[in-house]
Amino acid sequence: MSVIFKVRGTRDLLPPETELWSEVEATARAVFARYAFGEIRTPIFEDTALFARGVGEETDIVSKEMYTWEDRGRADSERVLSLTLRPENTAGVVRAYIEHKMNDSGALQKLFYIGPQFRRERPQRGRYRQFWQIGAEVLGPAFSGSESPLRDAEVLEMLATLLDTLGIRGWRLELNSVGSATDRPRYLEALRAALTPVKEKLSPDNQRRAETNPLRVLDSKDPKDQAIIETLPKIADYLDDASREHFEQVLLGLDACGIPYHLNPRLVRGLDYYTRTAFEFTVPDGSGLGTQNALLGGGRYDGLSEMLGGPKAPGIGFAIGEDRLVLTLQAQALESAPTPVRKLDAFIAPIGVAQNPAALELARELRGAGLSVEVGDGSFRLRRSFETADRLANRMVLVGEDEVASGMLTVKHFSAAEQTKVSREDLAAVLARR
Numbered sequence: 001m002s003v004i005f006k007v008r009g010t011r012d013l014l015p016p017e018t019e020l021w022s023e024v025e026a027t028a029r030a031v032f033a034r035y036a037f038g039e040i041r042t043p044i045f046e047d048t049a050l051f052a053r054g055v056g057e058e059t060d061i062v063s064k065e066m067y068t069w070e071d072r073g074r075a076d077s078e079r080v081l082s083l084t085l086r087p088e089n090t091a092g093v094v095r096a097y098i099e100h101k102m103n104d105s106g107a108l109q110k111l112f113y114i115g116p117q118f119r120r121e122r123p124q125r126g127r128y129r130q131f132w133q134i135g136a137e138v139l140g141p142a143f144s145g146s147e148s149p150l151r152d153a154e155v156l157e158m159l160a161t162l163l164d165t166l167g168i169r170g171w172r173l174e175l176n177s178v179g180s181a182t183d184r185p186r187y188l189e190a191l192r193a194a195l196t197p198v199k200e201k202l203s204p205d206n207q208r209r210a211e212t213n214p215l216r217v218l219d220s221k222d223p224k225d226q227a228i229i230e231t232l233p234k235i236a237d238y239l240d241d242a243s244r245e246h247f248e249q250v251l252l253g254l255d256a257c258g259i260p261y262h263l264n265p266r267l268v269r270g271l272d273y274y275t276r277t278a279f280e281f282t283v284p285d286g287s288g289l290g291t292q293n294a295l296l297g298g299g300r301y302d303g304l305s306e307m308l309g310g311p312k313a314p315g316i317g318f319a320i321g322e323d324r325l326v327l328t329l330q331a332q333a334l335e336s337a338p339t340p341v342r343k344l345d346a347f348i349a350p351i352g353v354a355q356n357p358a359a360l361e362l363a364r365e366l367r368g369a370g371l372s373v374e375v376g377d378g379s380f381r382l383r384r385s386f387e388t389a390d391r392l393a394n395r396m397v398l399v400g401e402d403e404v405a406s407g408m409l410t411v412k413h414f415s416a417a418e419q420t421k422v423s424r425e426d427l428a429a430v431l432a433r434r
């Protein structure tokens with residue numbers, strides 16, 4: 001039979017690597033809890049229209065990267081729907097916010113999510129077709145303070161704290177204001193005018209963007225376009241007083257917390273919904289990401305709820321690429337001391353298959369006491385049990401006929417190369433010792 005392999009651009013995450021994934025997620029959950037965020041889980045597939053409207057028809061994501069299919073109805077009465085695997089989670093969160101009338105409480109909502117996203121991108125290191133994002137959103141009616149620059153600064157400060165807590169070294173926060181619904185049109189007009197005479201010299205992709213979505217030209221990674229991009233007007237010169245004041249307040253908040261940042265007037269981000277504050281955190285070259293050095297991105301999306309037919313609910317959010325976070329942690333760990341492999345508390349070795357039930361029962365008792373335990377099989381030779389136990393665990397517990405009858409168990413302590421007899425009552429406490 002031919003072997004079936006995973007689909008291009010997808011990954012299997014195996015132990016022990018998954019331990020790092022769980023640790024990253026546990027740290028994120030702990031940090032989010034300290035900042036009063038609650039978890040939201042939205043469906044992995046949604047109505048295609050959500051992304052077309054929310055993310056924007058002209059974005060790369062919607063125009064060429066979505067996994068979309070016609071979902072035929074099961075009965076004649078069911079409509080045929082166009083469905084899409086979510087390419088990002090903000091649109092889904094805002095849809096849920098609207099659908100569950102979360103605006104009605106008048107409270108500021110602070111929501112986080114952890115889950116897979118799907119984009120048909122060209123796979124390379126740090127870029128996959130199924131990838132994981134850890135993200136958060138802060139949104140609510142304007143009177144809940146959702147528009148306040150304090151929120152932007154709080155989110156950025158939380159991200160700095162999260163990256164520091166995880167032990168990511170050398171991160172860099174790049175920041176820009178991309179303007180609001182009132183000042184952006186003036187800038188777009190100036191940008192279009194500046195692009196018209198130079199359009200022919202741009203790469204083919206950017207010639208198209210210059211027509212459909214000129215802001216995205218600034219985001220071009222094509223080295224040939226850089227000289228032209230340098231000559232284009234900067235959005236900072238077109239911000240109105242309200243946008244400029246908002247951005248200044250964000251920076252004051254960051255200064256007060258001592259969070260370092262770099263202003264990048266070319267930072268626009270690939271999704272249409274962003275307004276005002278836009279940001280990215282990158283890591284230095286050699287951090288395991290190849291050319292994909294953006295760890296996370298985000299920004300403010302004051303008009304998104306209304307674009308999706310909801311009430312006015314300004315907000316700000318971000319998405320961290322969890323695959324990239326893990327790759328960075330792995331690469332940076334290689335530079336420093338290797339992390340010791342974490343071993344189980346005990347390996348239980350039944351002597352003879354007749355002792356298997358007693359061994360299983362002992363394992364249940366110890367696991368119930370909170371210990372990590374593996375059980376061998378009574379058919380193993382003692383030597384094989386010994387080797388397996390030494391590889392997996394700090395100690396080995398022998399379960400033979402005598403031990404079961406007397407209630408005194410033989411414990412081998414690998415680190416001290418000694419063997420002791422321990423009563424069943426004391427066993428859990430002895431095994432818990434480091």
Ligand code: AMP
Nearest residue numbers: 126127128131294295296297319321324
């Ligand atoms: P975006 O949703 O495009 O703003 O991306 C936010 C973050 O998600 C990026 O900074 C990356 O870390 C991560 N990301 C986006 N696309 C991919 C992908 N195809 N593979 C892995 N990570 C990704």
